[in-house]
């Protein structure tokens with residue numbers, strides 16, 4: 001059914017439930033499917049692109065779906081909302097490095113993703129867990145130097161406190177390219193005390209649409 005123009009169909013759509021809680025990123029196929037099956041309760045943000053379907057043989061008109069940057073789907077998932085407070089997102093390097101803005105949390109330098117590693121602050125060999133609050137982005141040099149030691153044992157200092165992202169933060173971290181309106185939306189669900197709140201606010205006040213420079217390999 002995708003027969004027409006698409007200004008930028010690679011842009012992900014932010015989906016929320018009917019109560020406005022952020023849920024997930026959608027690609028254009030998933031977004032169009034929701035519009036088409038009338039599961040979109042309302043949309044906000046900005047018009048991203050229009051997708052044209054086939055011609056109606058009776059009326060001669062062509063179906064058209066306008067896809068917005070933020071769409072709310074029908075229904076609220078109570079259990080999902082309830083569990084959200086206790087939600088711990090899965091840990092992976094891509095979102096971990098983005099949490100730390102591609103900075104080595106020891107030397108404070110910014111690196112390409114391929115030059116970064118996951119450091120266990122308390123090493124696994126000393127009982128440290130593979131969890132968000134025990135991992136830090138580290139460059140190879142710092143990680144090698146630290147070895148199997150804690151920061152104290154290695155006389156190294158972390159430049160930021162590692163934190164576990166909440167649900168909205170994790171959605172932000174997973175986003176490939178987050179538009180200003182989507183960022184604004186997610187920001188409302190991120191605690192003011194979070195380091196990400198300050199970072200995103202800065203981006204927004206600078207009028208930046210694309211949140212971060214992405215460091216692809």
Ligand SMILES: [Zn+2]
Nearest residue numbers: 104107139142
């Ligand atoms: Zn380093």
